[in-house]
Amino acid sequence: MGASIKDVAQRAGVSVTSVSRVLNGEKYISKELLEKVNRAIEELNYSPSHIARSLKAQKTNIIGIIVPDLTNHFCSTILSSIEETASAKGYNLLVGNIAENMEKELKYLHIFQTMRVDGIIVMHQKFDERILAFFENAAMPILFSSIKAPSSAHLSVMVDDYQAAFDATEHLIRSGHTKIAFFGGDLQDITSGLNRYRGYLEAMKQHRIVPDERFVKFGDYKLPSGRRLMDEILQLDEWPTVVFAASDDMAVGALNCALDRGVRVPEEISIIGFDGSAITEVVRPSITSMEQPVEELGRKSIEYLHQLIVNPEFTFDGDIVLGHRLVERESSRARR
Amino acid sequence: MGASIKDVAQRAGVSVTSVSRVLNGEKYISKELLEKVNRAIEELNYSPSHIARSLKAQKTNIIGIIVPDLTNHFCSTILSSIEETASAKGYNLLVGNIAENMEKELKYLHIFQTMRVDGIIVMHQKFDERILAFFENAAMPILFSSIKAPSSAHLSVMVDDYQAAFDATEHLIRSGHTKIAFFGGDLQDITSGLNRYRGYLEAMKQHRIVPDERFVKFGDYKLPSGRRLMDEILQLDEWPTVVFAASDDMAVGALNCALDRGVRVPEEISIIGFDGSAITEVVRPSITSMEQPVEELGRKSIEYLHQLIVNPEFTFDGDIVLGHRLVERESSRARR
DNA sequence: GTGAAAGCGCTAACAT
DNA sequence: ATGTTAGCGCTTTCAC
Numbered sequence A, B: 001m002g003a004s005i006k007d008v009a010q011r012a013g014v015s016v017t018s019v020s021r022v023l024n025g026e027k028y029i030s031k032e033l034l035e036k037v038n039r040a041i042e043e044l045n046y047s048p049s050h051i052a053r054s055l056k057a058q059k060t061n062i063i064g065i066i067v068p069d070l071t072n073h074f075c076s077t078i079l080s081s082i083e084e085t086a087s088a089k090g091y092n093l094l095v096g097n098i099a100e101n102m103e104k105e106l107k108y109l110h111i112f113q114t115m116r117v118d119g120i121i122v123m124h125q126k127f128d129e130r131i132l133a134f135f136e137n138a139a140m141p142i143l144f145s146s147i148k149a150p151s152s153a154h155l156s157v158m159v160d161d162y163q164a165a166f167d168a169t170e171h172l173i174r175s176g177h178t179k180i181a182f183f184g185g186d187l188q189d190i191t192s193g194l195n196r197y198r199g200y201l202e203a204m205k206q207h208r209i210v211p212d213e214r215f216v217k218f219g220d221y222k223l224p225s226g227r228r229l230m231d232e233i234l235q236l237d238e239w240p241t242v243v244f245a246a247s248d249d250m251a252v253g254a255l256n257c258a259l260d261r262g263v264r265v266p267e268e269i270s271i272i273g274f275d276g277s278a279i280t281e282v283v284r285p286s287i288t289s290m291e292q293p294v295e296e297l298g299r300k301s302i303e304y305l306h307q308l309i310v311n312p313e314f315t316f317d318g319d320i321v322l323g324h325r326l327v328e329r330e331s332s333r334a335r336r
Numbered sequence C: 001g002t003g004a005a006a007g008c009g010c011t012a013a014c015a016t
Numbered sequence D: 001a002t003g004t005t006a007g008c009g010c011t012t013t014c015a016c
Helices: A005-012 A016-023 A031-044 A050-057 A073-088 A102-115 A129-137 A161-174 A190-206 A223-234 A248-260 A294-310 B005-012 B016-023 B031-044 B050-057 B073-088 B102-115 B129-137 B161-174 B190-206 B223-234 B248-260 B294-310
Strands: A062-067 A092-097 A119-122 A142-145 A155-159 A180-184 A216-218 A242-245 A270-275 A288-291 A320-322 A325-327 B062-067 B092-097 B119-122 B142-145 B155-159 B180-184 B216-218 B242-245 B270-275 B288-291 B320-322 B325-327
Touching: A005 A016, A005 A031, A016 A031, A050 B050, A050 B102, A062 A073, A062 A102, A073 A092, A073 A248, A073 A294, A073 B092, A092 A102, A092 B073, A102 A129, A102 B050, A119 A294, A142 A294, A155 A161, A155 A294, A161 A180, A161 A190, A161 A242, A161 A270, A161 A288, A161 A325, A180 A190, A180 A223, A180 A248, A216 A223, A223 A242, A223 A248, A242 A248, A248 A270, A294 A320, B005 B016, B005 B031, B016 B031, B062 B073, B062 B102, B073 B092, B073 B248, B073 B294, B092 B102, B102 B129, B119 B294, B142 B294, B155 B161, B155 B294, B161 B180, B161 B190, B161 B242, B161 B270, B161 B288, B161 B325, B180 B190, B180 B223, B180 B248, B216 B223, B223 B242, B223 B248, B242 B248, B248 B270, B294 B320
Parallel strands: A062 A092, A062 A119, A119 A142, A142 A155, A155 A320, A180 A216, A180 A242, A242 A270, A270 A288, B062 B092, B062 B119, B119 B142, B142 B155, B155 B320, B180 B216, B180 B242, B242 B270, B270 B288
Antiparallel strands: A092 B092, A288 A325, B288 B325
16 A cells, blocks of 8 residues: 555654645745655655545545536536636546436435535436435535526526527517527426526517417427427428527437438528537537537636635525527528 | 534444444344434434545545546547446546646646545546656556557557558448548557557558558547648548548548538548547538447446456456447448 | 644444 | 444644
8 A cells, every 4th residue: 555644754754743744835844854754755655645634624625516417518518617617726526427317316415425525516407305305404515507506595607597598589589580499498497498498488478479389399408309309390381480499409409300301401490509518519500509608607616616615604695697698600590 | 514423423322333333234233223323313414424434444436537628529428438337336436637738637647646546547648757657656556448558557448449440441442432531640649649540551551552641631639620631631632532530520520621611521522530429420411430339438447447446466468459340321432 | 843642533353 | 232442644732
């Protein structure tokens, strides 16, 4: 096994206290002690045990993060941004990929608890009672990133889904569209599911357009579901002029379905997505999307979690709401 | 703060040892002791400290993983697979995203060392002397996943890059192609850079085709570089009939460049990639690719690392080589 | 300026 | 079947 502080002390012929002092760069250390200790550290290839330090300090510098699906572009982009800020602030990331599995989510939450992580970031939004109970009783700070916290006791860093969906829909209407299809997510998810849907409905209502119910469908945010819903749309005798998908992955699925069926996008039908993941610029035609500020989401999530960690008195009123932005690309065009 | 084992013991009116025994499900525990302890645990919402356990056991159940770039599709797919197997085996993942930054890689390696992770998985392949020295002296098991270990002292789980590139190139030749462009990675990388290039060269040689040097170019595996190289190709007065890119992301970049310039794929020029990341099926036309067994790569990586962790005597001769497979999709066709 | 000793939360001999 | 105690590697009073 590796050398311990004791070994270093012995080798240097000093006390462990002195070694500890050198390790922590304290002042008032004689030059010769410093040299002796450093030499011993070098010779033994010693590195201090973070485990022991954590035990003593009651702080691990680890942040646990619950990711819904690593292979999803939006997730990995945010995760990447979170990692960058976390690393810069001295935190390390314990990643739990839960792949839509509640048991696994619960398992990871308990692991985070026993690991005594300094804080938890949750990016998943489907909770059962046990998970909610965990959030309620957890002793450590929990922050919800890109999703709505299930209770006001916890902090959310996110965009205003309702408003963003409203703005996207209104933009389409102003561009001359009236037959606007909506591909939603799970309505159980207060966050993106319900609120994005409500934003769509409200924009339609304010402009006195009655949504064609054949055009309103719900998937699971993933690519295949977008493909499936689009397939249903294209079998109708009448088509919408644009499809507004509540996630970029669903938008890509819809796009692929159209292309594979020989339907031209955006000439015959426009498509716009939601999220602003990198995939929108990768496919052809590139996809218009209501973008979340991914980089900022990651950065702010860590910054606020850090606040909660270092300052237990830290209070907040309401969520941290970040701006959204419609980025127009090739997949949509105005209807005149 | 959370309750400790001592608090539980006091509350239950028993010794800490007894609590520990209950915690670890030992036999020979009286029913009443069990009940008392469990009640106390419940009442105090106690969860045992993994930190303390790790210190005592000299084992953390944490695996550190160096990921080159989380936003890269191939990486996140493997990571997802690794996570799944690791989680099933009781390991947790500390993820270091290094974004092509050697300083950060070194920093993470040192963190993993102080964290006393049980093992390290490296998915990055550009090392400087300090990093190599770390690998040399590290006290814990290190496994290289999807890349070639820098020395035979370490285990690699990977495909045979040389053979895979050879097979891909030969397949193209057998399909009637002779003007075959090659987009390589960094030749400094023994793994994919040099070996994939050598495989391409050897297949050409065996079929007595002299590669047109204007068609052989090198990028960095990322999407924009594929786009850039393709742009150079399309400005030539003569085109290759197919482009073999050493990564799927470069293949997508090449594809996008072609499509954006109005060049039809595969009618005018075929494109094939390497890796088998999900992106190949997302874009249109979908991309033919020499696929690595992503799921198996992740699984085997953890399985072998686990062997190295539990059994220090574990020996191996050479790398663990997994099979590759050419999957034909829309982006390529035979030339007759 | 340096050291001895207690203690963070847990497990594992070693008693009884 | 249960308790006492030492010790994992470190930091931090408290002494000198």
